Amino acid sequence: MELLIKNGFVYDPINGVNGEKIDIAVKNGKIVEKVNECKAKKINASGMVVMPGGVDIHSHIAGGKVNSGRLLRPEDHYRDFEKKTRITRSGVGRSVPSTFTTGYRYARMGYTMVMDPAMPPLEAKHTHEELSDTPLIDKASYPLLGDWWFVLEYLKDGKIEECARHVAWMITATKGYAIKLVNPGGLEAWGFGNNVSSLDDQIPHFGVTPREIIRGLCKVNQLLGLPHTIHVHTNNLGVPGNYATALETMRCVEDLAAGGKPVIHITHCQFSAFKGDDWRTFESGAEEIANYVNACSHVTLDMGQVIFTDTTTMTADGPFQYSLHTLSGNKWVNHDVETETSTGIVPFHYKRKNYVHATQWSIGLELALLIRDPWKILMTTDHPNGGPFIAYPKIVAWLMSRKAREATLKRINPKARSRSLLQSIDRELDFSEIAIMTRAGQAKALGLNCKGHLGVGADADIAIYNFNPETTDPSRKYKAVRRVFKKAAYTIKNGQIVAKDGEVLRHVNGATFWLNVQTREPAVLTAEMQRRFKEYWTVEYENYPVSENYLAVSHPITVKADV
Template structure:
């Protein structure tokens, strides 16, 4: 099928297109040079913005912890439901939507690629079963490897190459996409209810420090030529004063930067940018982090913006979630996964008038605005931790309009307002920058060659928003911008129009991308390894990997490793 999108203002940062009026041609699900204008289906995009489909580098949409969150919160769903229609399945929201609804809601905002950032390898089948039921978007998942016993043991012995071979094996067997590290060492310690408090603490019983884990896996990442960097949720997350830990984490891999590709991604950085000694003296550490990132090229970040709403926090960081339970007194789920990781869930309401929450809100935006290069920081809410992904249009409005920020500032806690850096920041992002922080930059950081741009050969994942950049001043008309990004005029997925005027026209399945890492010498699964398997896990080695038939649409990406 051929498609021609005519006369839109195209923003395609990867290819340097900055709002020029041009046509985009699509054939067989790919962007092409041109199509037969008479035969092709046409979309009149005049007066509208055309961008690549949105890419989300970090949002929890599938897997055991997300699903336990759903189970935990009927009260989150019962007023936010979607009826079955002739094209779509029914479902519920709000902060942890059911799988079909997740896909539809992303598509309505013009998003087409989603990265699910935490997958315990033992429960990877569950994640993939859910992803297969998440329509409309392409997706991938990051296995949690920072506290995997095999990793800890090989890194302790300095066996980087051996470790790399096992990571190559686990990437393919869990159908994963990147190395996710959460509170390295802390999760293993949480097995007995403890934690680590700096990157140089010893992990109990394993004779290794978080620093060694991060550096080791960073080296492994390089050896394997993985498209994304290591994806790090820092130690001490959510604790006052933790911006130091975030800085140390970034610094600890400074020397591993090859001048070419970043070495580390710090995720939901807002939660790791707290200055102060305790909650009462909490302040923003955004400036320090921004200063560091502005002078270093080996790091990318995503925001983890907080939205004032009722949401559900869920991370693999068990000890952090326990702290959050103690702070809030809300219901609490903990789910430790043998030899691998942990997880926690706590419902949480961010309130404007609470000092800490308002400071958190400010930190996210400060980070995004103080870091000068939009290719280094990406828009996320760490869905659903900072707020549901459906709040993205709000954040876009805050990015583009100082007036919008001021309107929000007026309503927050006065002490937080008086300490916020936002009033001193005049920067307003333009549509081009928005295209970077919501798609092009994320795709680049993820090493997704065919996503996040509209060059010839790219996947025909396109979002069209009904806002005219020549006539609309987003700084003043931010509400209009917010509306436009909330309901895409069109979303095109693999060359098919799937959303029109914010309504889903067609239910399509997206592909699950995974890395087929081919190491020069594959990991040896000897009898000894199988024995260790039986000792470490309570499942048989044969039943551990995810077979390809768990993926509704499988999209393996072959990677040639150096080991």
């Protein structure tokens, strides 16, 4: 099928297109030079913004943890539901939507690719079953490897290459996309109810430190040449004073960087940018983080913006979630996974009138606005931890409009307001910067060459928003910004219009991207490995890997590594 999008204001930062009126031609699901104008279906995008489809680098949409969150919260679903139509499946929404609803709601906002950032390897099949049931968007998932016993043991012995081979095996076996570290070392300690509190704490029974894990896996990532960097949820997340840990984490891999390329991604940085000694002296550490990031080039971050709403927090960071439970008194799910990782879930209500919550809200935006280079700071809410992804249009409005920020500032806790750096920040992002933070930069950080841009050969994933930047000022008309980003005029996935003005027109499967990491010497199944496997896990080696039939549409990317 051929498609021609005419007369739109195109924002395609990767190809240096900044709001020019360009026609976009699509054929067989790809962007092409041109199409036969008579035959092609035409979309009149005049007076509209045309961008690559949205990409989300970090959003918990599938897998055991997300599903436990769904199970935990009937009271969150029951007022927000989607009825079955002739085309779409029914489902429930709010903070942890069911799978079909997740796909539809992302597509309605013009998003076409979402990364689930926390897959326990043992339960990888579950993640993939859910991803396969998430329609309209492409997706991928990051296996949790920072506390995997194999990694801890190889790093203790300094066997980086051996470690790399096993990580390669694991990523391929779980059909994963990147190396995820969550509170490295802390989760193993959580196995006995403990935690680590600095990069140099010894992990009980294993004799390695978080620093060694982060550096080790960073090196492994480089050895394997994976498209994304290591994806790190820092130690001490959610603890006042943790901005120092975040800085330390970024610094500890500084020397591993080469050629100005990022080597580490600090995710949902807002939760790691707390200053102060306790909750009473709590304040923003965004400026310190931003100053550091502005001066270096080996880091990318995403925001983890907080939205004032009732949501469901869920991370692999078991000890953090437990502390959130004791803090809030809300119901708590914990799920530790043998040999690998843990999980915690706690419903949480961010309230504007609460000093800490309001300051958290401010920190996210401060980070996004104080970090000068939008390629370094990507827009997320760490769905659903900071708030559900359906709130993205609000964030876009806050980033594009000082007036929008002021309107919210007026209504938050007075102490938080008076201390917020936002009062002193005039910066307002333009559509090009928004395009970077919500698609181009995300795709680039992920190393996804076919996503996040509209150059010839790219996947024809396109979002069109009914906003005329020539006649309307987003800074003043921020409510219009919010409105148009909520319901894309068109969402095009692989050259097909899947949603129009908020209505889903098709139920098609997106693909699941995964890395087929081929090492020179594969991690062979020695008798020793088999013995360890039997000892470490309670499932058989043969039943562990995810076979390709768990992926509705499989999109392998082969990575050849010289180890």
